[in-house]
Amino acid sequence: MNTCTTCPNGVGNWLQNQNPCPDINCACDDNIFSSLVETVPTHYYQCKDIGFKDCDNDDLIKLQVNGNNENIFFLKDVWDPIAQTTNTPEVEWCRINNEIALSETELIEANAMYSIQTANDYFTGAFNINSYDNNGGQLIVIVHAKGVNANGASSSIASNPAPAPMSLGDGAIGECNPMVSLDIVAHEYTHGVLNNYINLNQNLVTTTELRLSTVAIQEALADIFSIIIRHDENGGQNTWNNQSIWTIGAEACFNHPNLPRYVNAPQNSVSTQASYYQDPVHNWSNNQMDYYNRAGVISYWFYLLSTGQQGVKGDVIQQALNVNGSENIIIEALNLMENDIRTQYTFEDFRDFTIQAAINLHGVCTNQHRSIVEAWVAVGLLDCANINISFEENDPTPADPCDKELTAIVNNGSGCYNFEWFRIDNGVEIPLNLNGVTIPVLCNNTYRVKVVDTF
Ligand SMILES: [Zn+2]
Known part of the structure; x- marks a missing residue:
């Protein structure tokens, strides 16, 4: 029987x-x-x-x-x-x-x-x-x-x-x-x-590079939610079914050619994953088809943010957010992506959604905002060298066309900035004692702004 x-x-x-x-x-x-x-x-x-x-x-x-x-x-x-x-x-x-x-x-x-x-x-x-x-x-x-x-x-x-x-x-x-x-x-x-739901499109060929970075972001998020869901299901523990939540695929597989992946140690994944952006020394693959490899950078960022561990180059995260705090950032970032008209993203785009999520949830220049930034620095995806500034001019009082507003637009930075504005008079900087992102200006004048990325 x-x-x-x-x-x-x-x-x-x-x-x-x-x-x-x-x-x-x-x-x-x-x-x-x-x-x-x-x-x-x-x-x-x-x-x-x-x-x-x-x-x-x-x-x-x-x-x-x-x-x-x-x-x-x-x-x-x-x-x-x-x-x-x-x-x-x-x-x-x-x-x-x-x-x-x-x-x-x-x-x-x-x-x-x-x-x-x-x-x-x-x-x-x-x-x-x-x-x-x-x-x-x-x-x-x-x-x-x-x-x-x-x-x-x-x-x-x-x-x-x-x-x-x-x-x-x-x-x-x-x-x-x-x-x-x-x-x-x-x-x-x-x-x-x-x-x-999020409409993160893996198939549309805009450019191959953009399609494949989107695929890599998907793989990273799929591993991140695998971690979050097991953490949630086991009442906030860092284990599930007697295994670390940071391991993907070991519940079922013991000798698979590509599993498990170790989100806490991407270099040890059976199919090695990158732990630092665009750095082959830290296993970044130069082949953009290796999207599981490249996904390691983003899932490792989530690990560092949650646990406060040091990155592979010794970068420190001062205040860990724990899995729940990091989870809230990811959820808010995806809500922003769901409302965004684009369906494909670069790693830098994704980074900026998480920074905006931190600002939305906790405020600008808060400790949580700082932690998100520090974790991106720790995986090589945020670097002061890439900051660029542009300007936008607006005319809030059309009745007086000489009365305008000037806004400094900063890209590729941490999101926590100090602004110091000057008017240039015969080549001399006159401090205006204005520290906002937007200042009132008059036509036929020249202005300069000094931006310090506080993080
Ligand atoms: Zn997958």
């Missing part, structure tokens, strides 16, 4: 392989289902609560949820040896004696649902959105993925213009266990939110 695993005591420990397995051919004759949340055994985490649709009057369960900002639909890849092709039927389970008892294969499916619902819950809460696209979009999940996805996980989640699934493989023997762990699934789910 086959044995299956149950959760007789709710969330927590399972009772492994001691119950009879249910009949696999149950039905739901009247087709009346209720949405339930119930404790089930999962491949990695023993007993967890998940949602599903439960046949009211028969034993059938469908691994689907619809409601409360989530819309999730599970399919499975099944190889048909006669047709020599795969089919993708819905994932269904059967109860036995009113109990849920799952086989090894079903434990993987249950774990995938747990990981996806955890990621979905996080994003709907953090951004106040309805599903990954804020439009109730259906998330199709293919578990036990075969072919190219068998030893991987991929996400092209979309409902519009055509449905596109998240694919989760069962892993390759000797390399990975099933790719349904929270570290991997949270990473993939993040791609869905970035592709759809």
